[in-house]
Amino acid sequence: MDQFDLIKGVFEPEEAKEILLYLIDGKIQFHQNRxxxxxxxxxxxxxxxxxxxxxxxxxxxxxxxxxxxxxxxxHSQINVEKVANSKVA
Structure with missing residues (x-):
């Protein structure tokens, strides 16, 4: 498994809001497109x-x-692991 730092730091409230909502809204958009x-x-x-x-x-x-x-x-990390013989969701 590989780990990647996605977010790491101290943020002012507006910066934190912008960063976190951007990620969540992006995931919502991904699922809406799906x-x-x-x-x-x-x-x-x-x-x-x-x-x-x-x-x-x-x-x-x-x-x-x-x-x-x-x-x-x-602090947000992404863990990526290959899964053998799996169906892509």
Whole structure:
């Protein structure tokens, strides 16, 4: 497994909000595109993406509640691991 630092540092509240919401909104957009694609190609709703969007929206709400007037230390790593003989989701 490989690890990559995605976010590492101390941020002012507005910077933290911008960075975190950009990531979450990007993931929401990814899943919305996936839903649209599946609807057009297969005539079905992608239930996994619908569920993930709801989870991400909840995360977004919780982050907005957390961000106040204080600086925030944010550390985010991505762990990438190859999975043999798996279906790409």
């Amino acid at each position: 839903i649209f694609s599946d609807r057009i190609r297969f005539g079905t709703e992608n239930q996994d993406s619908l569920k993930r969007i709801e989870e991400l929206k909840t995360t977004k709400e919780n982050i907005l509640k957390l961000i106040a007037d204080d600086k925030l230390s944010i």
